[in-house]
Amino acid sequence: MAQETTVARPYAEAAFDLARGADALAGWADGLANAAAVVADERVDALLRNPRVEAEQKAGFILEVCGESLDLQQRNFIRLLVERDRIGVLPEIRRQYDELRARHERTLDAELVTAQPVDDAVRDRVAAALSKRLDRTVSLDARVDETLIGGAIVRAGDMVIDGSVRGRLASLTGAISR
Structure with missing residues (x-):
């Protein structure tokens, strides 16, 4: 590779x-x-x-x-x-x-993964926040993953923001097992 x-x-x-x-x-x-x-x-x-x-x-x-x-x-x-x-x-x-x-075009494709469907207003707010943070025009694709239990995961390029309940439980499990 x-x-x-x-x-x-x-x-x-x-x-x-x-x-x-x-x-x-x-x-x-x-x-x-x-x-x-x-x-x-x-x-x-x-x-x-x-x-x-x-x-x-x-x-x-x-x-x-x-x-x-x-x-x-x-x-x-x-x-x-x-x-x-x-x-x-x-x-x-x-x-x-x-x-x-x-x-070159200062664009970025990002993905919003949630446990429940989100409306366009939420999607637009997340895209606007990412655009401001990354100083690029963000095109946000949203999808549902019911295994998340709750919360959301945002993937934009190399950046991953895991605010899902599943991710938080995994972090807690890792901290307890140490």
């Missing part, structure tokens, strides 16, 4: 630089997502790992499946990845690209 991250980094940065230069951050995000989904398919992965299939055929297959969702630069990027035998790290390249884009 660490090696994959290291290998993917320069390609993600190059894709981001190309996209930013062309003012096409969203288009590149969509194109990378589509191509990464194709590459992540286990049947396609088997084809890509087959040493009998030429690089040109591999690239042609991916590009054909992606169709018109890729522009010329993106198509050349896919060809380059295939030629350099780096197409397998495309999902990681896409993930890193998305992080670079979010940092």
